[in-house]
Amino acid sequence: MEFTIKKSDILSKLETVSSAVASKTVKPILSGVLFKTLEEKKIELVATDLETSIKTFVNAETLEGKEDFVVEAKVLLEIIRSLHEGLINFKIEENILTIEMGQSFFTLPTMDASEFPEISPTEGGIRLETSVTNLEVMIERSIFCAAKDEFMRNLNGIYWELEDGYLRLVGADGFRLALVEKKVDTDVEDKFLLALKSMKDLQTSMKNASSDKMLIEYDGSRVGFYFNDTEMIARVVDADFPDYKKVLPKAFKTKLIVDSADFMDAVKRTSITARLGSESVKLEIAEDRMELLAKSPEHGEAKEEIKIKKEGEDLTIAFNPKFLMESLKNIDTDETELNFVDSNSPLQMNPVDVEGYLYIIMPIRLI
Numbered sequence: 001m002e003f004t005i006k007k008s009d010i011l012s013k014l015e016t017v018s019s020a021v022a023s024k025t026v027k028p029i030l031s032g033v034l035f036k037t038l039e040e041k042k043i044e045l046v047a048t049d050l051e052t053s054i055k056t057f058v059n060a061e062t063l064e065g066k067e068d069f070v071v072e073a074k075v076l077l078e079i080i081r082s083l084h085e086g087l088i089n090f091k092i093e094e095n096i097l098t099i100e101m102g103q104s105f106f107t108l109p110t111m112d113a114s115e116f117p118e119i120s121p122t123e124g125g126i127r128l129e130t131s132v133t134n135l136e137v138m139i140e141r142s143i144f145c146a147a148k149d150e151f152m153r154n155l156n157g158i159y160w161e162l163e164d165g166y167l168r169l170v171g172a173d174g175f176r177l178a179l180v181e182k183k184v185d186t187d188v189e190d191k192f193l194l195a196l197k198s199m200k201d202l203q204t205s206m207k208n209a210s211s212d213k214m215l216i217e218y219d220g221s222r223v224g225f226y227f228n229d230t231e232m233i234a235r236v237v238d239a240d241f242p243d244y245k246k247v248l249p250k251a252f253k254t255k256l257i258v259d260s261a262d263f264m265d266a267v268k269r270t271s272i273t274a275r276l277g278s279e280s281v282k283l284e285i286a287e288d289r290m291e292l293l294a295k296s297p298e299h300g301e302a303k304e305e306i307k308i309k310k311e312g313e314d315l316t317i318a319f320n321p322k323f324l325m326e327s328l329k330n331i332d333t334d335e336t337e338l339n340f341v342d343s344n345s346p347l348q349m350n351p352v353d354v355e356g357y358l359y360i361i362m363p364i365r366l367i
Helices: 007-018 073-082 132-145 196-206 260-275 321-329
Strands: 002-006 032-037 042-048 052-059 062-064 069-072 087-093 096-101 104-109 126-131 157-163 166-172 176-183 190-195 213-218 222-227 230-235 254-259 281-286 289-296 300-307 309-312 315-319 335-340 347-351 357-361
Touching: 002 007, 007 032, 007 042, 007 052, 007 073, 007 087, 007 196, 032 073, 052 196, 069 073, 069 104, 073 104, 126 132, 132 157, 132 166, 132 176, 132 196, 132 213, 132 357, 157 196, 176 321, 190 196, 196 222, 196 230, 254 260, 254 300, 260 281, 260 289, 260 300, 260 321, 260 335, 315 321, 321 347, 321 357
Parallel strands: none
Antiparallel strands: 002 062, 002 087, 032 042, 032 069, 042 052, 052 230, 087 096, 096 104, 126 213, 157 166, 157 190, 166 176, 176 357, 213 222, 222 230, 254 309, 254 335, 281 289, 281 315, 289 300, 335 347, 347 357
């Protein structure tokens, strides 16, 4: 079989499916991408790690013959990225894939396509139409709070909840929590947990979406995301996500409005000293100002002061500056609202006059 494809066409599609390739596997076939010849010069590309599967299509400029094969994804992607723009010629013969473009020439061994796992679509269940753009934003605002430790199965992912006409995404790692919600046109109520890797695979696959329409389908054990010529199937995690609603404060004793950029700059600077010491920044809130303090026994101290608008009681409280900065980075309003109960209770941080997302951050105990 021989075919030619534009570099720009196959590169974007390979980047889409390659995120689902298993990074560590005892089965070599899972380190590859399946090329499957279809009608009308169409070639299907598939990758899976058995938890997440991504399938997409690429149109060939020319296509002669028909043969399915699997080739190692990482090496193929590196080769395609290194080539100039233009037409790339592929030829498969005696289980060897030849790649040619101009004066560049590569050969890669292939694997038997019959050994590649069969990927079946989701089977009915809940269907929800949404926007790729909206979902990208929702994931971006929540994914950084998910636990990175794979052994924390119930926190190493994003919790999806359909309730009261809203789609909510919640990420938490035990020290902080992100809650993002969007109004959706459905009265269906359900919930599921998707692994962090599956969420990152979804992020990657959406980057090359040329249409903003997406269909989400949940059949009770798997979630399918269908958009453009791409479909991603992810298994849900069999673990119970904590009741996040218990963490959300019911009332506040202190409310601040701060300039988002000024607060970010002040936290960044004090975090330099905090990083060398206790990994904490103390906030001393009084009247119309907030002092940020960080100390290190061997590297001195840092002090910043910013103006604030305050309602309620004065307060002294401390936080890990990394958690403050990562949440602030995802707030896109000029001002940020900080809501406190007391020095031992979580902070709720959210944009001013914009609904739809908020962050909860646990304080560090003052010594």
